[in-house]
Amino acid sequence: MTRTPDTDHPRGLDLDRLRRHLDEQRPGLVTGPLRAELVQGGRSNLTYRVTDGTGTWVVRRPPLGHVLATAHDMGREHRVISALAPTAVPVPGTVLLCEDAEVVGAPFYVMEFVPGTPYRTEDQLTALGPERTRAVALTLVDTLVDLHAVEPGAVGLADFGRPEGFLDRQLRRWGKQLDASRSRELAGMDELHAALDRALPASPAPAVVHGDYRLDNVLFDADDRLTAVLDWEMSTLGDPLTDLGLLVMYGEQHDIPGFPVPTASGAPGHPDAAEVVERYARRSGRDVSDVDWYTAFAYFKLAVILEGIHYRWTLGQTLGAGFDRIGAVVPLFIDRGLRTVRRRPRAARRTAVTRAPHAPHAPHAPHQED
Template sequence: MSKDHPPGLDPERLRAHLDRVRPGLARGPLTARLIEGGRSNLTYAVTDGVSRWVVRRPPLGHVLDTAHDMEREHRVISALHGTAVPVPRTELLCPDETVLGAPFYVMEHVDGTPYRRPEELAELGPERTRRVVLSLVDTLVDLHAVHPVEAGLADFGRPQGFLGRQLRRWGKQLDASRSRELPGIDELHTALDRALPDSPAPAVVHGDYRLDNVLIGPDDTLRAVLDWEMSTLGDPLTDLGLLMMYSGLRLPPGTPVGTTGDAPGHPTPAELAEAYAARSGRDVSRISWYTAFASFKLAVILEGIHYRHALGRTVGADFDRIGALVPVFVEQGLSTLREG
């Protein structure tokens, strides 16, 4: 068996599985490459020379409880296909770990650009940049308008007590990845708990909604929303708070976390909140809490990645610089709460 393939995906084993469960889908030998940019689940581009697909599987090493659930990710994308939310078409789910060493799913390849840096948006110019970023808000409102029961997602989450449960969950995931002192992170967790807002009506939430998790077409339309691993039923304002946090983020050039807020024409976080409120009709007066919560959540995610890197269980570049960013997000969360 050839070893000329990316870690975590053997094209020959994948082709054999496709031939068993979806005969005729692949028409030639498969080749695969790891798609750089993801920091959690692994994403691969796969082709038989004619057709193209994308394969998603969990990371190779340390896996936190409830994270990296391929079945949930596959389910929500399948449910949203055909709604106003643009998502790739799913092809198959494989829970059998003997095929690739972990559960995985296959979906169609969608052409588009994930904008991760202000210089990438700058090539569009201010007007197109503003239009592209505001399209994220339109799509977010469309997502939050999806009726969970009608989409077959009535049992996809437990919205009652969602925010408190989220805080406890991310606190546990932080504990599972603790390998060093992180000044301020427990203070931030406590402050968020003390100021817990009342949630609006529940919705399908993405959980990691930002510009580099969507694909933008050459006509500036949003072609697909990707990376649904954190999706559930819950408080829709968590998605907006995360989008605002990323939009207001200012990090040094070359930082391994993508930021685009410096691009000319990029709407401010306040403008995003105003656009969301106008189109959705939701009250966003407590949005600073949600933005601070987004900072805490990202700090925990990055600390988990830092932990996996320290164990030598990551695939990709720049992981050695992730750990230095965690204190930045802790301080950002604390300052957001103080100023909000």
């Protein structure tokens, strides 16, 4: 885990104001001066490790210069993590939520610090050896099955999204998000969007969806136990196979040198995409025959996300290293998305499903289901 060196005045987090707020809301929690480090690795919401020398916490806030407040909704993250606490899905304990932007300059929430390792590179997994690497990767799949087995109503998340018409709205909203970040020509992007729209699959029963489920968004301890699932900023209630498609897509990126979104799937012992899909299907009991569509959708969605980050980088609104490389890989995602959606069986590509009525675009984040 890489952190920035400025611990007394980290950009984007006023420690004096944070301390005052914590003292007001959680008296006695903090016992000394606060120091903080920006945790590198995330490309959207900002994550800080904060300590008073005795206790350690994690603070999450939106990125600097974000345009759509609902695209980085701290309340949603805090709500889903709190709701999942009593389930089989390991999540950090929550400390408090502050939706008043005047306190530190943006809404934020505080959660407990969970020790563990986020595996970001092939070298990290290679050092474990093939057997442990395989165990780690399959545990990731099994935890996704556990997440999708949670009954939303039983944990207070029945209204966390609108599953009906979920994929149709997702495509339209990610298209709108793309339009909001367009600053250059992206060959094939509109073609990919249209190809996905022509062949929407029928969704299975809805589930709590993470939205960015991958190996470096979870933590493992020294005994290869998964200790926490992190980064819930894109979570909602919807089609669980979108998480599976995303996991498959990330597993195909180990051949891109300098790929800005970490992947370790090329390490010896890591199961290939077919085994990941089979494991998920066997343990969940879900039909995964349309996995290529969901994988192509994952390519489209990540291309939109990376293009938005590239756009913020051009405006000088990003923190950390590596953002200068992101713009160059967006065309690769578009190309791979097109190739993936084209390899779907011809009969599947002709399948039509009932669409939700097209309503006027509203200024909401593409991942939220209002």
